[in-house]
Amino acid sequence: MVLEQTITWHLACNTEDIPADGGACALIEGEQVAIYNFARRGEWYATQNLCPHRQQMALSRGMIGSTGAEAEPKVACPFHKKTFSLKSGECLSGDDYVIKTYPIKVENGQIFIGME
Amino acid sequence: MKKKIVVVGNGMVGYKFCEKLIAKDIAKKFEIIVFGEEIRPAYDRVHLSEYFAGKTVEDLTMAPTSWYAENDINLILSDPIVDIDREAKTVRSHHGLVKGYDYLVMATGSGAFVPPIPGVEKDGVFVYRTIEDLDLMQNHAKKATKGAVIGGGLLGLEAAKALLDLGLKEVHVIEFASRLMPRQIDEAGSRVLQAKLETLGLQIHLNKNTQEIVGDGIIEAMQFADGSRLDVDMLVISAGIKPRDEVAKVAGLEVGIRGGIVVNNALQTSDPNIFAIGECALAHHMIYGLVAPGYEMAEVVATKIIGGEKEFMPFDMSTKLKLIGVDVASFGDAFIQEPNAQTIVFENSAKGIYKRINISNDGKYLLGGVLVGDAEQYNMLLQNTKNKTILPADPEDLMLGARGGSEGGASGVMALPDEALICSCEAVTKGGICHEIIENKVTTLDGIKKCTKAGTGCGGCVPMVKDLINETMKSQGVFVRNILCEHFDYTRQELFDLVKIKGYKTYNDVLDHLGKGDGCEVCKPAVASIIASLWNEMILEKGNATVQDSNDRFLANIQKNGTYSVVPRIPGGEITPEKLIVIGQVALKYNLYTKITGGQRIDLFGAHVSDLPEIWEELVNAGFESGHAYGKSLRTVKSCVGSTWCRFGVQDAVSFAIEVEERYRGLRSPHKLKSAVSGCTRECAEAQSKDFGIIATEKGWNLYVCGNGGVKPRHAELLATDIDSATCLQYIDRFLMFYIKTAEPLTRTAPWLDKMEGGINYLKSVVIDDVLGMGETWDAEMNLLVEAYKCEWKEVVENPELRKRFTHFVNAPKVKDPNAKFEPMREMVKAAEWK
The missing domain is CATH 3.50.50.60 (FAD/NAD(P)-binding domain)
Structure with missing residues (x-):
């Protein structure tokens, strides 16, 4: 990937810190990053923790899941159930918000978040 | 070479014109330039007052600027048109931009009419x-x-x-x-x-x-x-309003004496290349000051420009609105009176309700009317007026609703002709909606909104659209099954039975065996609730924590700034001075805002997620337990003081309330459950507004069920009279088990009863006469649940693994969310207002 050359990887936490099929928030370089352990599919995702709708730091506490024929992975904000794609960050429930997504990798039981 | 359309004005109607033209201009033959005077793109002016009730500019915006870009519309904001050169076919903006046009669409709307009163220029x-x-x-x-x-x-x-x-x-x-x-x-x-x-x-x-x-x-x-x-x-x-016709006037277009750009039925001004739509247009000698006719004008001009034929006909000005919570509606010819029509008037000044309908002298047709205070029948009355439906023998039934009978509103929808306009904002007919339901199998409200746009304007027709979907599907012989979501092809009741038979205890087991995909925020809490209702196990274990709704996952209620509120159980509202002191001390220590709740408990607000286990450790040590204010489960059993102190009381209401609360505490159900016990018929505990309410009599208790406060208040119905305490608990056991087994997710007991065929009489036969033969099973199941009860917070406090999950930052457990902000209020704090 071209991206990997321009980003810095930051250690976030250990894999067991993030509950299976759920999320938790890590503080990295002053940013609140929501990290999701999509254990059913063996996938990991990271997005901003802020829900753009009411500016609440809550996405890491939301329920994750998938939608549609392509099984797009998503998270639902616990406040008003706005849902966002974990891949593209796009709002899937009809609003025009887009949230930031971060590159994520797991090595030796440790989770790293990529930042530019 | 594309033809150029310049739209002057970016309000609701100007925006709608763009939307309609884009939809029709499949060949992309037109280039659109929009000039707007305001700094932001078009927003919903009809619902402007909701801005003060919490809606944001984004909520009100019709479409963001990115929408215009995606559709190749050149949107120029903060720059009104000041001059039209009709010879050269150009417009000039305030900032000096000159653009040529083939068609010019005036959508300048209206401004406020300010009468010339001395002093109007003053501040304030x-x-x-x-x-x-x-x-x-x-x-x-x-x-x-x-x-x-x-x-x-x-x-x-x-x-x-x-x-x-x-x-x-x-x-x-x-x-x-x-x-x-x-x-x-x-x-x-x-x-x-x-x-x-x-x-x-x-x-x-x-x-x-x-x-x-x-x-x-x-x-x-x-x-x-x-x-x-x-x-x-x-x-x-x-x-009042005054049409914004000043630029048109300077350009020599014909305007009315009291303002408004004069247009013909094609909405052309005196210059055939210039159209006017919305509140700046004077059509049929009047200004149409509503959004629905404005949208119709947008449709007419878009059709015309694209090469079609359509005319703007005199438009129905029927309206229904809510003013400060009071329904006001007028439809058809609201003012016609004798001798040209017969009128029927109903007035209830105590309730603030006034209704009037005008019917033709032969008694056959509805001509119009007025509704104040209660406009529930507006949609049906309007449809009857517009479609010239032959009236029933007692036309007042239309205005008052059929009394005594069981005839629902739904049959009314199906009686309408296909041409009946269901959504007047978007001009969608009954035939159009039914076509989507039958031919394209669109059977959800969201689906209908997407493909027809019905219900996306003022939203007033949404109940009719829902009825139409359900009734049309029924008439197609389709058995309407409310399946849980895309991941489970079962109704909640089917899933409940399957999970019970198979003995599944985790969400993943249920999904693997009965569902598909990865689940979502709809099925996860619904299945979690079923599992909890069946087995009453700790909800945060066996991997079930992440399928709980946020409040259940953190065993507290999330509040506006991301902090939580804490509600210890105070059964029956009885509390010792020692315990009161502990609550005060905890609140002081963690700087919590304290308030007495509606259910006779004390709520402590503003707790950081990382403080929750420590707060609860102190509360549990003092003898408190979880109040389940966060759960879809029993909340409180309110009580009045009863015969122990009150000179009117006939039974000990507090003791019975405590017994009832302790029996059903922690019981998970499709929605929250509230209860109350009153010590006499004066009903100080308001038991008749509860899911199950108990009122003392000289001989024992009267049991009421399926009451509700909330959005749609409803009095509970009497289930049994003069029963003793043991019978009362047995009936409540059976009532609750029946509800938990059969209700849809997030359905309170009141709407559950509303949908039950046979209503309260059937419920009585199930609970009292045991017609289903389930009585003993349910008694035994409830006893198991009661025995399995444990305080969730005590379990968390004592379990280091569970405690670890209560942090905001996994990599900095001691750090609190810096975005959780507070503001001072009186002597305490409140959550910072959200944006």
Whole structure:
């Protein structure tokens, strides 16, 4: 990937810190990053923790899941159930918000978040 | 070479024209340039007052600027058109931009009409048209206490609502005429509306002519022609609208004497290449000041430009709106009277309800009418008027609703002809909606909204659209199954039975065996609730924590700034002084805002997620347990003090309330459960508004079920009379098990009973006569659940693994969320207002 050359990887936490099929928030370089352990599919995702709708730091506490024929992975904000794609960050429930997504990798039981 | 369309004005109608043209212009033959005067793209002006009730600019925006870009529309904001050169076919903007056009669409809308009263220029005097006006009002209102509105019409009353929302202590409405809303409703209706609004805190002054606005630079008072004077520090002028026709006038287009750009049935102005739509257009000698005809005009011009044929015909001006919570509607010919028609009037001044229908002299057709205070029948009445439906023998049934019988509103929808206009904002007919349901298998409200746009305007037709979907599917022989979501092809009841038979105890087991995909925020909490209802195990274990709704996952209620509230159980509302002191000490230590709840408990707000285990450790050590305020489960059993102290009490209400609360605490159900016990018929505990309520009699207890406060208040119905305590608990056991087994997710007991065939009589036969033969099974199941109860918070406090999950930052467990902000309020704190 071209991206990997321009980003810095930051250690976030250990894999067991993030509950299976759920999320938790890590503080990295002053940013609140929501990290999701999509254990059913063996996938990991990271997005901003802020829900753009009411500016609440809550996405890491939301329920994750998938939608549609392509099984797009998503998270639902616990406040008003706005849902966002974990891949593209796009709002899937009809609003025009887009949230930031971060590159994520797991090595030796440790989770790293990529930042530019 | 593309043809150029310049749209002057970016309001609701100007936006709608773009939307419609884009949809029709498949060959992309047109280039669109839009000039807007305001700094932001078109927003929903109809719901402007909701800005003060919490809606944001984004919520109100029709489409973001990215939408215009995606559709190749050149949107130029903050730059009104100041000149049209009809010879050269160009327009010039305020900033000097010159653009050529093939077609020019004037959608300049209207401005507030400000009468020439001396002093209107003073500070504190506002008009109510744009978001900027609202921001200015909001600023000024912070230091104002007494406000007034000039104008008692529709817009004036909207503005008065805005002043109430802004928190002004006194709000006055000043009307020049002798009554409110003279254009829409008749005199008797005005009277009822006025009385109702006065009870809601508005002070209404009729026959008042404002002579001068007094004050030294800033408004201090209003002086009236009759010599009287009113001290105010804020004034909104909402005396009417004036079409924005000034540019058209300068360009030599024909305008009306009292304003408005004159157009023909094709909405062409006196220059055939220039159209006018919306509130700036004078069509059929009138200004159409509603959004629905504006949208129809947009449709006509878009069709015409694309090469089709369509004319704008005189448009129905029926309206229904909610003014300060009061329904007001008028439809068809609202004012026609004898000898040209017969009228039927219903008035209940105690409730503030007035209804009038006008029917043809032969008694066959509905011609129009007025509704104040209750407009539930508006949609059906309007449809009957428009479609000239032959009236039933007792036409008053249409206005009052059929009494005594069980005839629902749904059969009414199916009786309408296909041409019946269901959504007047978007001009969608019944036939159009049914076509999507039958031919394209669109069977959800969201789906219908997407493909027809019905229900996306004012939203008033949404209940009819829902009825149409259900009834059409039934008529197609489709058995309507409310399946859980895309991941489970089962109804909740089917899933409940399957999970029980198979003995599944985790969400993943259920999904693997009975569902597909990865689950979502709909099925996860629903399945979690079923598992909890069946087995009553700790909800945060076995990997079930992440399928709980946020409140259940953290065993607390999330609040506006991301902190949580803590509610210890106080059974029956009885609490010792020692325990009260502990609550006070905990609140002081963690800086929590404390409030007595509606259910006789104490709520502690503003707890950081990382403080929750410590807070609960102290509470548990003092003998408290979880109050389950976060769960879809039993909340409280309220009680009055009963026969132990009260001189009227006939039974010990508090002791029984504690027994009931301790029996059902922690019981997970499809929705929350509330209960109460009153010690005598005076009913101080308000048991008849609860899911199950108990009222003492001389001989024992009366048991009421399926009451509700909330959005749709409803009195509970009497299930059993004069029963002893043991029988009462047995009936409640069976009632609750039946509800838990059969209700849809998130359905309270009241709507559950509403949907039950046979209603309360059937429920009685199940609970008391045991017609299903389930009584003993349910008794045993409930006893198991009661025995399995454990306090969730005690378990977390004692389990280091579970405690670890209560942090905001996994990599910095001691750090609290810096975004959780508080503001001082009286002697305590409140959550910072969200944006």
